[in-house]
Amino acid sequence: MVQEIIVFLVFALAAVYLLRMGYKSFFSKNAGCDKGCGGACSTIDLAKIEREMKAKQAYK
Incomplete structure (x- = not known):
């Protein structure tokens, strides 16, 4: 159970990181x-x- 939570947290952090990178690439002020x-x-x-x-x- 604890291992599943850790894996989910790592996956969620990676997904947030990728979404943030994508958002910054499309909506960046420095083109x-x-x-x-x-x-x-x-x-x-x-x-x-x-x-x-x-x-x-x-x-x-």
Whole structure:
């Protein structure tokens, strides 16, 4: 009986966690980033990427 309650609680917590993740992914205020932290990871700096690629090619 106690084992069944523990298993049910673990299952219920996992279900709540998954529902919360789904809710946050659809109704997040930060649309650009999957993590929802609002950091700078959602912006892509193409000029910086190009500079880094040119620097790597020049290094070879």
